[in-house]
Amino acid sequence: MSARASIMVIVTTPADTPKPLLLSDCARLLGCTRLQMWFLHKLGRFAPPAGEENGKPYWHKPEVYRWAAGAGRPLVRRVPVRYWPDAAEPADYLGTREVPNAVAQVWGTETGRVCVVWPLPEVMGLPASRIAAHVPEADTLIRVQGDFGLDGPGLATAEPGAQPDWTDFGVRWSDLVRVLGQPAPYWPYMLRIPHLIQAWEPGADTVEYPTVPEVNTTPLLRLAAALPADSPAHQVLMYLAQITQHRSHTSAVQDLEILDEHVERASVDNPVVIAARPMPVPDVEDEGLEESTWRAGWMEILGRTDQLAVECVHQASRWDGGAGFPYSKVERFDPAATPHGTEWAARLEPTVRTAAFERIDPDGRGETLIDPATDAPAVRRPDGEITAAVPQRLTTISPLAEIILGDPIWIRVEDGTLYLAPKHHYFGLSWGYGGSGPGSLALLIHRLLDDITSPAADHVNGAAEGLETLTQHDWPAGTVLTRVQLEAARDGRPYAAD
Secondary structure (H helix, E strand, O other), X not given: OOOOOOOOOOOOOOOOOOOOEOHHHHHHHHOOOHHHHHHHHHOOOOOOOOEEEOOEEEEOHHHHHHHHXXXXXXXXHHOOHHHOOOOOOOOEEEEEEEEXXXXXXXXXXXXXXXXXXXXXXXXXXXXXXXXXXXXXXXXXXXXXXXXXXOOOEEEEEEOOOOOOOOEOOOOOHHHHHHHHOOOEEEOOHHHXXXXXXXXXXXXXXOEEEOOOOOOOOHHHHHHHHOOOOOOHHHHHHHHHHHHHHHHHHHHHHHHHHHHHHHHOOOOOOOOEEEOEEEOOOOOOOOOOOOHHHHHHHHHHHHOXXXXXXXXXXXXXXHHHOOOOOOEEEEEEEOHHHOHHHHHHHHOOEEXXXXXXXXXXXXXXXXXXXXXXXXXXXXXXXXXXXXXXXXXXOOOOOOOEEEEEOOOOOEEEEOOOOEEEOOOOOOOOXXXXXOOHHHHHHHHHHHHHHHOXXXXXXXXXXXXXXXXXXXXHOOOOOOOEEEHHHHHHHHHOOOOOOO
């Protein structure tokens, strides 16, 4: 990029003139035949033309839509709700409908029936066509988004009469309110709970209720209840349940705060009714447990053989990828492909299936093994490939002897034991280029030279410059870097480059 400042020229033009629609265009817009539109026009039952061009009448889309909104079914189903007329009186609330992964509220207005769809938290993909199939009486579909628009919650709409899919017709919360002729109810994203929405009626008081946490806390609390209150596993499970609940609570509070800001800009009076508020929960600190408690607690849970422990591991993995596990990354490799892989695999021992294998063998098809040097689980597939959990730190007291560069990267200590190089739950390890992987490997080496029990690299920077140069070098796979070389690189002294 040039060092000199660049100048952006913005050219403004007058607003585009609405595109003229011929009678055939109007027919396509409203899903009618050209002959039907011709009869309506000839009988004076269609919207007056906006003008004539080359002897042919033409219309503009807004006028066509506004005419169709007053023409009843089936035409009203082709009209975006922002073109519907203002309600002369409050709409009738017709209750909720069961739809997949959402709750749909149906309102009866003078123009047609409005279906307001509330997707449940964490739902990915909600086809409008599926909603339309479950609410055939709907004349327009409105989905409440998780974000906010100019004057309230963000909305998406679909036309039931046109093989619908969600789109943005520029509809606003104020459009919904004026069409309903009354304030519309709002549930914060993490309070979209089916039975709360189903129980609501116009005029109902705001309810106070716990938010939906981002993970299912039920197995966490059930297992915690079965453990001694002073055990690390109990503390870990309770803390995880509390922090997930607290964060979903905070999300709901923020939704209501943002809503207040947007409602101030609304173009209608009293545009929203707060249907639910989050029940208060105590604050929880992000760093509320010591690492030693985390490790001990998860070692206990991961070592259990019951299904409840498996469910807890699954929920924790959904929460943060298993960041608090003693081993949260996996390596997949053929141990027979290298002598180091063969050596390491030779010490694996058969073991019973525990909750730890939920991470590396969820389908239960591999041979369950354990590395006796780290207690980390591993699985041997029928083709001989191994999937192994990688410790986040080593428990040996023997100092670092050498690093073996390969796929995976290995570490040998002075007592001769070979280990998979420790990995952080987020940062990976590699070498041979100027990127994040070599930076993390350099930091890991820097730490292990001082203390073999140091945690895995949790950053891409922080190592001595000489170590970063060493890991950026394009060493051949299988290269062994001795402690002498590593210390020389860290100190900025010469070492053999090949």
